[in-house]
Amino acid sequence: MAHALLMDDLRVQKIVHRDGRVSFTIMEPGGLVHPLADSFLLLHAGSGSDRTYAYALVDHLRWLRHEGLDAGSVRFDDLERYMGAVGADVPAPWGAPWRVGKRPYGNSALRTAASCLxxxxxxxxxxxxxxxLGRQLDLKRMPTRADRSRAFLGHTREAMAANPLAPRFQRRRHPKMLPEGAREAMLKEASSARDQLAVHWLSDGCLRVGELCGLHLVDLHLRPDAACGQCRWPHVHECHRDGLANEARAKTKHPWELGSDGVIRGGLVKRASPMMVHAYFDYMLDEYPRGASHGMLLVQQHGQGKGLPWAPEGARKMVSRAGERAGLGRIRPHAYRHSFTTAVLDASGGNLVIARDAGGWASVEVVEEIYAHVDIHDPAFDAALRTVWGTA
Known part of the structure; x- marks a missing residue:
C-alpha cells in the first residue's frame, strides 16, 4: 500500500508493506518509480535515514531538471553549485537561492544532504x-582522535571516509532551551489532562515528540518492580515501530520484544518521575476513551479523528499554541530535551554518563559537545578568573 506524501513534479512515496515495514521511494510524474533513486534508497530501507534521504534526494533531482542536467552527466562543480544554492538565504555567487519561500538548509541539514548526494x-x-564524479566524491582522510576513540579498535584505522561536499562542522554550543518558569506557565494553558500529560512527560522524560506519540500502553511500567525485571522504579520502554497509524516512531532502534506473558522487554528504558505517573492516571481515569482498540497512549480528542492516535504534528501544535498563550513565544518540543539534559548535567556535577543515559543520547561525546560548558556565573568559574587576573 502506498501513500503520496508530496505532490509535485517528482514526489516522495511512502510504501507500507504487508508485514508492517515502511520504505520510501521517488515517483516520476507519470506514476513510475524513478529507477536511479529507488536503487539507492533500497540500500537504506528501514535504516531510519531512508525518509530523510528520500526528501533530500527528491529536492536534488528537481534541481537537476530545473538546470537541464541529469545524474549521468552532472559534474562536481554542479554539485557544489547545488549545495551553495540550497543553503543560500540571499543571491550570491552561486546564484539565486533554490528553496525560495522556505528556510535555507542549516549546517546539519547541509551535512545530511552532502551525505545523501x-x-x-x-x-x-x-x-x-x-x-x-564518483571518484571525485569517494575520498579518504586521516582519522582524528575522536574517530579513534569512537571506533572499536580505532587505533587500527588508517583512513576515514571524507565528503568534499560537506560544509565545515559547526559545534552546537548553545542549544535553545525553555524560558524560565515555562513548565508552570504551559501547564496553566494546557486545556486537558492529555495536554498536561504531554507537558509533564516532555519535561521529565526527555522524550522526543515522535517517541511520546508512539508510546503504547504496554510500554508503560509505571509501578515499582515491574515484571520486565529491567528497572526497579517506574519506567517506560521506548520501542521503535514502523507503520503506526499516526506515523510516529522512536528515533533509536534498540531491540525489544513482547513476551508470551504480555510484558514488553528491551527498547530504550527511561525512568518515569512521580509527576509523570500522576499525570498518566489523571488522563486515563478522566479522558482516555473506553474500548480503544489501537492500544496507544495519546489520542485525538476532537474532530473526525476523535479517539484515534494523536499525531506528532498535533502535539507540536499544542505545545506551540500553549506557549503563545502563556506569553513565552513559540515553543518547540525539542527544547524540553535541551533543558532536561542541561539540568541533569548540572545536578550530577557534570557527569556525562548520567546525562547520556538519563536523556537517551547516543554517546557522551554528543552530550559533551552540546551541553558540557561552564556557567559563567558559577562561583568556581569566578574564582578561577579572579586568580588569573590577580584580583582574588
Whole structure:
C-alpha cells in the first residue's frame, strides 16, 4: 500500500508493506518509480535515514531538471553549485537561492544532504554511471582522535571516509532551551489532562515528540518492580515501530520484544518521575476513551479523528499554541530535551554518563559537545578568573 506524501513534479512515496515495514521511494510524474533513486534508497530501507534521504534526494533531482542536467552527466562543480544554492538565504555567487519561500538548509541539514548526494553518486558510479564524479566524491582522510576513540579498535584505522561536499562542522554550543518558569506557565494553558500529560512527560522524560506519540500502553511500567525485571522504579520502554497509524516512531532502534506473558522487554528504558505517573492516571481515569482498540497512549480528542492516535504534528501544535498563550513565544518540543539534559548535567556535577543515559543520547561525546560548558556565573568559574587576573 502506498501513500503520496508530496505532490509535485517528482514526489516522495511512502510504501507500507504487508508485514508492517515502511520504505520510501521517488515517483516520476507519470506514476513510475524513478529507477536511479529507488536503487539507492533500497540500500537504506528501514535504516531510519531512508525518509530523510528520500526528501533530500527528491529536492536534488528537481534541481537537476530545473538546470537541464541529469545524474549521468552532472559534474562536481554542479554539485557544489547545488549545495551553495540550497543553503543560500540571499543571491550570491552561486546564484539565486533554490528553496525560495522556505528556510535555507542549516549546517546539519547541509551535512545530511552532502551525505545523501555522495552516497547516491558513489553507488551509481560503482554500477558504471558517471564514474569520474564518483571518484571525485569517494575520498579518504586521516582519522582524528575522536574517530579513534569512537571506533572499536580505532587505533587500527588508517583512513576515514571524507565528503568534499560537506560544509565545515559547526559545534552546537548553545542549544535553545525553555524560558524560565515555562513548565508552570504551559501547564496553566494546557486545556486537558492529555495536554498536561504531554507537558509533564516532555519535561521529565526527555522524550522526543515522535517517541511520546508512539508510546503504547504496554510500554508503560509505571509501578515499582515491574515484571520486565529491567528497572526497579517506574519506567517506560521506548520501542521503535514502523507503520503506526499516526506515523510516529522512536528515533533509536534498540531491540525489544513482547513476551508470551504480555510484558514488553528491551527498547530504550527511561525512568518515569512521580509527576509523570500522576499525570498518566489523571488522563486515563478522566479522558482516555473506553474500548480503544489501537492500544496507544495519546489520542485525538476532537474532530473526525476523535479517539484515534494523536499525531506528532498535533502535539507540536499544542505545545506551540500553549506557549503563545502563556506569553513565552513559540515553543518547540525539542527544547524540553535541551533543558532536561542541561539540568541533569548540572545536578550530577557534570557527569556525562548520567546525562547520556538519563536523556537517551547516543554517546557522551554528543552530550559533551552540546551541553558540557561552564556557567559563567558559577562561583568556581569566578574564582578561577579572579586568580588569573590577580584580583582574588
Amino acid at each position: 555522495k552516497g547516491f553518486y558513489v553507488h551509481h558510479a560503482g554500477l558504471g554511471m558517471n564514474t569520474e
